Amino acid sequence: MALSLTIRRLLTIQPIELPVFHPIAIKLQHLLETPNFKMDEVIDLANEDQSLAGQILKMANSTIYIGRVRTETIKDAVIRLGAQQVANLAMAASQASLHASENIVIHGFMQSLWLHSHACAIGSRWAARNAGYPQYAEQAYMAGLLHDVGKLYLLKALERLNKAGVAQAALEEELLLEIFAELHVEQGCRLMQHWNMPKMYSNVVANHHDVTFDTSDTVLTTVRFLNAACKYKGIGTVRDTSIDMLGLPETSLLQLGQEELDELYELIEDTQEFEM
Template sequence: MAEQSAFLKQLKQYVESERFSLPVFDPVSLRIQLELVKKDPNLRTIEKLITGDQALSGNLLKVANSPLYRGLVVTTSVRSALTRLGLTEITRIVLAGISKRNFRSGDRQLDGLMKKLWQHSMGCAFAAGMLSNCLDFGVLQHEAFTAGLMHDIGKLLILKVVAERKKRMRGLDISTNLLVEAMDSLHAEQGYLLLKHIHMPESMAVISRDHHLENVSSDQYVLLLVRLANRICHQMGIGLKHEPDHDLLMIPDAQVVGLKQPDLEKVQHFLITTPELFS
């Protein structure tokens, strides 16, 4: 217990000192994300930024020409892909690509944690997006998707800080259990501060801060959807936790939004049968 307390105190000091200097996202990725989360994104700006990123533009064209979306004519430009796919799909594809490449460190232990964290973030993003479609509260799918993807960003920041410390202090050994406990304790506050610092919308920062509160207001619909998505993923073992015994329909959040068994099963079926989301 004393070791855990001392480590948490020291790690918090590290995060506080490096949060504003350690780049969690590269500059282009950050600019794309900030544009996508606006109420009225500028598609010309998004097009220009994606075109300048070979990996993102290539993946976007691949999806646009996949059997699910392709038309009679092959899409060969980012502009035509934007038109074909629409904002919701563009948000999903681009943010998923950005996130996957940022959840890496080069350290075997940390990469293992980052992979599970990325899988959880993706699971929550798709679950929140699907719930927003099933439960009609006027929450846009791409808004719920982005909030689900970002809710645990504080955990990524903590792992990035630890990765940087391990580079500077050769031989630094931290148990996985201690790292997970540290992320659980610090991520909500640190995620909120990080998202505020990089000028994400206040609503996104608040979701990062408040998604573990015991009770939240019944009119905070996006937060409620993210909290539900989080619990669904925990129940299914998507991420760092597995809590299979929870009756999700009986938790207060589910009752507030009126979640029904068919909607829950639809989300669970999608997550089970779409393993490529997490590969």
């Protein structure tokens, strides 16, 4: 069905301040863009919201992230994991808490979206490391986490509209998928620009579905590869087992083979058991 002009207009005029990013998570990302930032600044900022700090530590100590030593404080986390990974965990923890709704239909889509985004984040970091680009691993993680942020924005907008008693028909699964297909990149770019997010991540939001892409952009290539892998394994709202993963240009660019693919599939399937 064609996406009605009314629904499109209602969604695109929603206020950009819809709760899609946690302010502390955003401030941490901006701080890391500042030359010569200090570790104490990262620690102090992450500790400003004790609820978020607790979520960061819970995630850092989960089976997916944990190292040899358990992390007890934000300071310990920064020392052990580094400022970039702590900032990434802040965004991931805040995103996990935002993927929830009192509306059953919206909640179901939000949960699927979180599982997909989290798998893309974990998998993108793994792929960057295994393809020989460890210097891009944490950026790939963040890009994987945020690539579909436009979908979260659209779901939050629909949640607000439904509470106001409008756009009820938009909760039908077929129409929701159509809304995603037509609007999520556009609205994701709108968000990234409004919040002045680093260009590296904005590029991924804008170009992760393009037929042609900048093959020299390792972070974009990695997220596109993971997006396809998750789609192939049915992690998210769509499953497509017809994808030839070995034949993808992204797989070739990353120089990954079947053995690596099998290891990746096991990893991203393990992320589905993660709970905040």
